[in-house]
Amino acid sequence: MASIELKDLHKSYGAVEVIKGIDLSVGHGEFCVFVGPSGCGKSTLLRMISGLESVTSGDIEIGGDIVTRVPAADRGLAMVFQSYALYPHMTVRQNLSFGLENINTPKAEVNAKVSEVAAMLQIDQLLDRRPKDLSGGQRQRVAIGRAVVREPRVFLFDEPLSNLDAELRVDMRGEISALHKRLGNTMVYVTHDQVEAMTMADKIAVLRLGELEQFGRPLDLFNNPRNLFVAGFIGSPKMNFMTGTVHGADRSLLNLDTGEEVSLPVKGFSHHAGDKVTLGVRPYDLRPHASGSIHIQVGAVEQLGTDSYLYGALADGTRLTVHNPGQTRVCAGDNVAMHFAPEAVHLFDTKSGLTLRGFDTEDDLTLHKPS
Amino acid sequence: MLTIISPIMRIIEIPMLALQRVLGIHRFAWVFLLPNLILLCLFAFLPVILNVAYSMTSGDNILLEDRPYVGTDNFTRLTECSNHFDPNSCSEDKFWRAIWNTLWFVTLQVGFMVGFSLLTALILNREIRARGFFRSVFFFPVLLSPVVIALIWKWILQRDGVLNAFLDWTGVGGFNWLVDAEWAFAWTVFLTVWAHMGFYTLILLAGLQAIPRDVYEAALMDRARPWRIFWRITLPLLAPTMLVVLVLALIRSVQTFDEVFAFTGGGPGTATTFIIQYIYERGFAGAPRLFGMASAASLMVAGVLVVLTLVQLWVNRRNVDG
Amino acid sequence: MNRVWQFITATRGQGRMDWTDWVTYGYLFLGVFLMFFPVIWLVLSSFKTEADIQRYPPTFLPYQQERVMVDGYDEPLPLYRITGGAYEGQVLAQVRRVGLQAQMVDPENPAGGRVRVDTDQREPVERVSLAVENYTGLFERFNFLRFFWNSTFITVTSTLLTLLVNSMAAFALSKYQFRGRTVVLLLVIGTLMIPQTVVLVPLFLIVTQMGMFNSLWGVIIPGAATPTGVFLLRQYMITIPDEILDAARMDKASEWKIFWRIIVPLSAPAIAVLAILAIMWRWNDFLWPLIVLTRTENLTLQLALNSFQGEMSTEWSSLLAMTVLTLLPIAMVFMFLQKYIATGIASTGGK
Numbered sequence A: 001m002a003s004i005e006l007k008d009l010h011k012s013y014g015a016v017e018v019i020k021g022i023d024l025s026v027g028h029g030e031f032c033v034f035v036g037p038s039g040c041g042k043s044t045l046l047r048m049i050s051g052l053e054s055v056t057s058g059d060i061e062i063g064g065d066i067v068t069r070v071p072a073a074d075r076g077l078a079m080v081f082q083s084y085a086l087y088p089h090m091t092v093r094q095n096l097s098f099g100l101e102n103i104n105t106p107k108a109e110v111n112a113k114v115s116e117v118a119a120m121l122q123i124d125q126l127l128d129r130r131p132k133d134l135s136g137g138q139r140q141r142v143a144i145g146r147a148v149v150r151e152p153r154v155f156l157f158d159e160p161l162s163n164l165d166a167e168l169r170v171d172m173r174g175e176i177s178a179l180h181k182r183l184g185n186t187m188v189y190v191t192h193d194q195v196e197a198m199t200m201a202d203k204i205a206v207l208r209l210g211e212l213e214q215f216g217r218p219l220d221l222f223n224n225p226r227n228l229f230v231a232g233f234i235g236s237p238k239m240n241f242m243t244g245t246v247h248g249a250d251r252s253l254l255n256l257d258t259g260e261e262v263s264l265p266v267k268g269f270s271h272h273a274g275d276k277v278t279l280g281v282r283p284y285d286l287r288p289h290a291s292g293s294i295h296i297q298v299g300a301v302e303q304l305g306t307d308s309y310l311y312g313a314l315a316d317g318t319r320l321t322v323h324n325p326g327q328t329r330v331c332a333g334d335n336v337a338m339h340f341a342p343e344a345v346h347l348f349d350t351k352s353g354l355t356l357r358g359f360d361t362e363d364d365l366t367l368h369k370p371s
Numbered sequence B: 001m002l003t004i005i006s007p008i009m010r011i012i013e014i015p016m017l018a019l020q021r022v023l024g025i026h027r028f029a030w031v032f033l034l035p036n037l038i039l040l041c042l043f044a045f046l047p048v049i050l051n052v053a054y055s056m057t058s059g060d061n062i063l064l065e066d067r068p069y070v071g072t073d074n075f076t077r078l079t080e081c082s083n084h085f086d087p088n089s090c091s092e093d094k095f096w097r098a099i100w101n102t103l104w105f106v107t108l109q110v111g112f113m114v115g116f117s118l119l120t121a122l123i124l125n126r127e128i129r130a131r132g133f134f135r136s137v138f139f140f141p142v143l144l145s146p147v148v149i150a151l152i153w154k155w156i157l158q159r160d161g162v163l164n165a166f167l168d169w170t171g172v173g174g175f176n177w178l179v180d181a182e183w184a185f186a187w188t189v190f191l192t193v194w195a196h197m198g199f200y201t202l203i204l205l206a207g208l209q210a211i212p213r214d215v216y217e218a219a220l221m222d223r224a225r226p227w228r229i230f231w232r233i234t235l236p237l238l239a240p241t242m243l244v245v246l247v248l249a250l251i252r253s254v255q256t257f258d259e260v261f262a263f264t265g266g267g268p269g270t271a272t273t274f275i276i277q278y279i280y281e282r283g284f285a286g287a288p289r290l291f292g293m294a295s296a297a298s299l300m301v302a303g304v305l306v307v308l309t310l311v312q313l314w315v316n317r318r319n320v321d322g
Numbered sequence C: 001m002n003r004v005w006q007f008i009t010a011t012r013g014q015g016r017m018d019w020t021d022w023v024t025y026g027y028l029f030l031g032v033f034l035m036f037f038p039v040i041w042l043v044l045s046s047f048k049t050e051a052d053i054q055r056y057p058p059t060f061l062p063y064q065q066e067r068v069m070v071d072g073y074d075e076p077l078p079l080y081r082i083t084g085g086a087y088e089g090q091v092l093a094q095v096r097r098v099g100l101q102a103q104m105v106d107p108e109n110p111a112g113g114r115v116r117v118d119t120d121q122r123e124p125v126e127r128v129s130l131a132v133e134n135y136t137g138l139f140e141r142f143n144f145l146r147f148f149w150n151s152t153f154i155t156v157t158s159t160l161l162t163l164l165v166n167s168m169a170a171f172a173l174s175k176y177q178f179r180g181r182t183v184v185l186l187l188v189i190g191t192l193m194i195p196q197t198v199v200l201v202p203l204f205l206i207v208t209q210m211g212m213f214n215s216l217w218g219v220i221i222p223g224a225a226t227p228t229g230v231f232l233l234r235q236y237m238i239t240i241p242d243e244i245l246d247a248a249r250m251d252k253a254s255e256w257k258i259f260w261r262i263i264v265p266l267s268a269p270a271i272a273v274l275a276i277l278a279i280m281w282r283w284n285d286f287l288w289p290l291i292v293l294t295r296t297e298n299l300t301l302q303l304a305l306n307s308f309q310g311e312m313s314t315e316w317s318s319l320l321a322m323t324v325l326t327l328l329p330i331a332m333v334f335m336f337l338q339k340y341i342a343t344g345i346a347s348t349g350g351k
Helices: A042-050 A092-102 A107-120 A136-148 A166-183 A194-200 A218-223 A228-233 A362-367 B002-023 B029-055 B073-079 B093-124 B131-143 B146-157 B162-170 B181-209 B213-221 B226-254 B258-263 B275-283 B291-321 C002-009 C019-046 C050-054 C133-141 C144-175 C181-192 C200-209 C227-237 C242-250 C255-266 C268-284 C287-292 C301-311 C316-348
Strands: A004-013 A016-026 A031-035 A057-062 A077-080 A154-158 A186-191 A203-208 A211-216 A240-247 A253-256 A261-263 A276-281 A294-303 A307-313 A319-325 A335-339 A346-349 C063-065 C077-082 C091-098 C101-105 C114-118 C122-124 C126-128
Touching: A004 A042, A016 A042, A016 A203, A016 A211, A031 A042, A031 A194, A042 A057, A042 A077, A042 A154, A042 A186, A077 A136, A077 B213, A092 A107, A092 A136, A107 A136, A136 A166, A166 A194, A186 A194, A194 A218, A203 A218, A203 A228, A211 A218, A211 A228, A228 A240, A228 A276, A228 A346, A240 A319, A253 A276, B002 B029, B002 C255, B029 B291, B029 C144, B029 C181, B029 C200, B073 B291, B093 B131, B093 B181, B093 B226, B093 B275, B093 C019, B131 B181, B131 C019, B131 C316, B146 B162, B146 B181, B146 B258, B146 C019, B146 C301, B146 C316, B181 B226, B181 B258, B181 C019, B213 B226, B226 B291, B258 B275, B258 C301, B275 B291, B275 C200, B275 C287, B291 C181, B291 C200, C019 C316, C050 C063, C050 C316, C077 C101, C091 C114, C133 C144, C133 C316, C144 C181, C144 C227, C144 C255, C144 C268, C144 C301, C144 C316, C181 C227, C200 C287, C227 C268, C242 C255, C255 C268, C268 C316, C287 C301, C301 C316
Parallel strands: A031 A186, A031 A203, A077 A154, A154 A186
Antiparallel strands: A004 A016, A004 A057, A203 A211, A240 A253, A240 A276, A253 A261, A276 A346, A294 A307, A294 A335, A307 A319, C063 C126, C077 C091, C077 C122, C091 C101, C101 C114
């Protein structure tokens, strides 16, 4: 069993705190993706799990053992680096066997394992070449092979696809997922690309500025983002946000800052009249409609044939993106009324940024506010 | 500075523009090349050819036309020995002493220097504080002039110097270092290593830092132990740089003259007389000035240096390709 | 102090100091001692009086004997503390010394008359003091400024010449396609193989024939066109995009203007590195100047220093002061440009 348990993990460089107390647990065999903008600490967190980066405070448990002070070499993990970090002076075969030789594996066993893994990753033709004679995709396979051959408890991937071109990236994404199904190991994968996260992960951890914003299954994050940041980060194109004030006795109306009025869902949300809230609507939930409650000035139109995108702004300058299936007659410069269904909206407290979904009393809300 | 140069450059531009009109853009390149080329031909190529001519003449007149042609006599005289391992049996015994001294010196000096440079570079490449400071500490003597270096150490090593005072204090007892042939030689090796190792340390450190951090981390994840990382990762990846350093150190070591000349003057006796000093003494210090012998010896040294430089160029090219 | 210790002992990586860290810092501090102590010792010694320099074992700091003016004597008299005999504990000034006896007088009470003291029953009263006269003496007794000027003139002129000539050649070899380019490149590589040290005799002939024997120009001109410089600059200029030159040509700039207004400013970092190297080469140059410059008024600092070490071997105080002054310009350059020198040298392999 190789589950991973992070307990109140902190990391500081001098006075700068880069990981600010993270609790997280990845179950055995799960594919967990750390995602977030650059500088969010996701790579640091991965390197702390690997043992390459020291821990300032808190604990790391792998398979039930506390490994916080165990050196990287003894944690039984394997890592695939962003730059691949192949040994430039060794052939592919030597690259694969180096780790096995380090733990004094018998020669016959080394050869057998290397051949097996090479066949699995289709690099058996390349075994006698050196890294500089390989293409980017081939290097990537060797890097993965080097991790696989040692049969580690956990695989760690540090943005492994960011040096590949777009097409190859899609292919490798599929292969890594297939590899995960085949081996069934626990994998932790770092990326800044939310599409990678959504397509590959069993669980996604969204990080920002060294803090865990939300942890859960991909669609849970998409459907129920815990705060404005996650709502904006997960999903492409990004969710649209509009700010306003709740009014009406049944708290079912929202006065937008533009002066326009839209109706709000009441069930499942915990807002009150007079609250300053942020309304979130995904681009595909907006559509042009003569009776639409908000009006946007269209700045640009992108026609892709099967889909079209409108980029525009509300009267107060708030930018909006609209996704329209099929083709559209709207042109740049048009002023278009937009409609959205009340049940499609997300609602956030403007001040704290937290979602208003699911809390019916004010007490509940304050409980979940960040300290 | 610029206010002086700018107008000058503008004045130069007038004839240059006229030249450019006549020559066209591509042939104008020769105008840029010419000054450097003339200097190189006059002070590098012409001397090489003349050197061959000198080596086949004798007498102490500097003008070639006044020098009698003697064919290979100079070379014969230089290489004439009944036993090449025993300078006393050679007709030009000083030359052979210088050769054997130089051989010993090059072996020891290059060996110690590259060894200590590597050690220092490895240590500077560790996770240490104030790396920049320590790096410049080791580099500092590289900038000192040979005469200054020689005087500094002469002052420390003299009979009533601070080293002897220290040794007296510890009870080991002082010693007249530079009067003893073997000690003088040893101190010569020490002094040149002291003065130049910072330079090679710098190159090796640059080589070490060019090894990606990732590769070390990958090795760590592959459960390699420190010694194994050193032998299987660090050394193989540093090998090209080591080769450059080795060849460069050899080329420089063969030409050692300045520091040693100011330090021991080649003595005591001929204990620290190296090949360049032999050439200098035959050609320029004291009468008769045996230009022919000096040139013949120069030609031999040049042969060695050409081979070493070709190796160096080959190594450099291989590094660029690899 | 505790915090300083924490700062020194904490490693950048994880964990506390282990034995390898102790060895590391041990080696480094030994290195600091070995590299710096000789120079510090030189500087301290250069401030010692000739008498202090003769002392064995030597003291770390320069000391001088105290002297006082005593009524009735024209010159200041040296002070001694008496360690034995009838006057034990007193501080007396010495009037003159006769054999193992010294005639001394109480500086507080000169009228009390002279007394005799055994020379082994007294020790000199000393204080730390810098013998600046070692330095001022250089200017009074030797033509020091002349040597300094010679060195400076050679260094500056030769460096400027090297920069101009080398950058022109590098420009031609990096940015023009012309017949014979490969041949020229090979020629320049060829000169890498023939250092001055192996063509001394014919070089001497050429310089003599051109009337530059015993002239500073005989040192400046033969060393001006360095192959290292050409390669260093060419390597850098190759990275300047050709489009910039083409754009300048479209703007009707002449080739000379392109060189001067575009290539030179854009290559400034490489030129700066070469400038530092050239200054170092010239200032420290020894063998060739030793052959070309033989008259005293022509000597460079290095030559003067070397010849004086023969003549003044008994007068270390002046010699050491002169050594410090020779070392000083390079030490200053080092302090201000340390970073550039290091990277420049590491990148070119030139010295």
